[in-house]
Amino acid sequence: MSREAGLQVKLSGVRSVDDARFAIQCGVTHIGCILVPGSPRQATLEEAKAIHDEASGSARVVLEFKSASRAQILEACKKTGCRHVQLGGASEADVLALAKDKVHASRVYELSVTTVMLPSQKPEATAKAPSLFILGQSGTELTFPWELLGENAPAFTFIGGGVRPENVQALLTHEPWGLNLCAGVESRPGFLDRARLEMLFECVARRS
Numbered sequence: 001m002s003r004e005a006g007l008q009v010k011l012s013g014v015r016s017v018d019d020a021r022f023a024i025q026c027g028v029t030h031i032g033c034i035l036v037p038g039s040p041r042q043a044t045l046e047e048a049k050a051i052h053d054e055a056s057g058s059a060r061v062v063l064e065f066k067s068a069s070r071a072q073i074l075e076a077c078k079k080t081g082c083r084h085v086q087l088g089g090a091s092e093a094d095v096l097a098l099a100k101d102k103v104h105a106s107r108v109y110e111l112s113v114t115t116v117m118l119p120s121q122k123p124e125a126t127a128k129a130p131s132l133f134i135l136g137q138s139g140t141e142l143t144f145p146w147e148l149l150g151e152n153a154p155a156f157t158f159i160g161g162g163v164r165p166e167n168v169q170a171l172l173t174h175e176p177w178g179l180n181l182c183a184g185v186e187s188r189p190g191f192l193d194r195a196r197l198e199m200l201f202e203c204v205a206r207r208s
Contacts, residue, residue, distance in 0.1 A: 006029075007176070007177075007178065007179065007204065008029045008030060008130070008158070008177060008178035008179070009027060009028050009029055009030070009178065009179045009181065009204075010028070010029070010030035010031070010032055010062065010158055010160075010178060010179070010180045010181065011023045011028045011030070011031055011032060011181050011182070011185070011192075011197070012032035012034065012041075012064060012160070012180060012181065012182040013032065013034050013041035013182050013186070013189065013190055014031050014032060014033055014043070014051060014192070015033070015041065015043045015047050015190050016047070016051075017050050017051055017054045019191075019192040020051045020054055020055055020059075021054060022192070022194055022197075023059075023192065023197060024055060024058045024059045026197055026198060026201050027201050027204075028059060028181075028197075029059055029060065029178075030059060030060045030061075030062055030158075030178075031051055031055050031059050031060070031061045031062065032061075032062045032064050032086065032180075032182075033047065033048040033051060033052075033061060033062070033063055033064065033080075033082075034064045035048065035063055035064060035065055035068070035076055036064065036065065036066045036088075040189035040190055041182075041189050041190040042190075045076060045079045045080055048061070048063060048076070048080045048082065049079065049080040049081060052080050052081050052082050053081070060084055061080075061082050061084065062082070062084045062085060062086050062106065063076055063077065063080065063082050063084070063085045063086070064085070064086040064088070065085060065086065065087055065088065066087075066088035066089050067088070067089040068087075070094070070097060070098065070101075073085055073087075073098065073103065074098075074101060074103070077103055083102065083103055083104060084103075084104045084105075084106070084128070084129075085098070085103055085104070085105050085106065086105075086106040086108060086132060087105050087106065087107055087108060088108040088110075089108075090105070090107055090108070092107070092122040092123055095107050095123055095129070096123060099129075104128045104129040105129055106125075106129050106130050106131060106132060106158075107121070107122075107123075107125075107131050107132070108131075108132045108134060109121070109131060109132065109133050109134070110134060110135070110136030111133060111134065111135060111136060111144035111161075112135070112136055112137065112144060113135070113137070113142055113143075113144060113145070115144050115145055115148065116145075116148070117148065118133070118148050118149070118154065119133075121154065121157070125154070125155065125156035125157055126156055127156055129156075130156040130157060130158055130177070130178060131154070131156065131157045131158070132157070132158045132160055132180055133154075133157055133158070133159050133160070133161075134159075134160040134161040134180065135160075135161030135162055136161075137161075140162065141162050141164070141184075142161075142162055143161055143162040143163070143167070143171075144161060146159070146170065146171055146174055147174075149174035149176065150174065151174065151175065152174070152175045153174045153175060153176040153177060154177070155177050156177055156178075157176070157177055157178065158176075158177070158178035158179065158180040159171060159174075159176045159178065159179060159180065160179070160180025160181070160182065161180075162183075162184065163179055163180065163181055163184050164183075164184025164185065164196070164200070165184070165185075165196055165199040165200040165202075165203055168200055168203050168204065169203050169206070169207055172204065172207045181197070181200065184196070184200070185197040185200055
């Protein structure tokens, strides 16, 4: 399987056009707008649409859901113009059903600190519909055992959960296709810490 050139970086939990614009200038390739009710990072459809319009041609905007219905997902895509979504709590069948509607769905695989084997990805991840491996214990600085990634992490897979400037170089030794950022570059949930995002990209540049 070929690997898309260049490290992909997704910033999750973006709610403002200004943060999206700054992130793209730093090198972020994917902007994640969380549409999970009750999340402290939940964006409105209006915010997601504004971010999508701003990022068009510069970065891919991904609508992030958890246990949402197909109808809810399609309605959000229609109102925002986004055609890429990320699905927590979804099955292979859910992903394939959305593909029939020309929506590129990324499946989330939640791992734990005691994980001993990487999950089998179904359906197979692609550049348009990459997978996400993330620690299923949110709000901590813990990570799943990155050593399981080996010398080359799975293609077309974002690695997330606890990624921050202080540990990103350790993750980069596994040659990941993509990084998923969130709390590690925030001042508080839903608010980007621009200095920390710049610091992370400086760490990435030193590794290059």
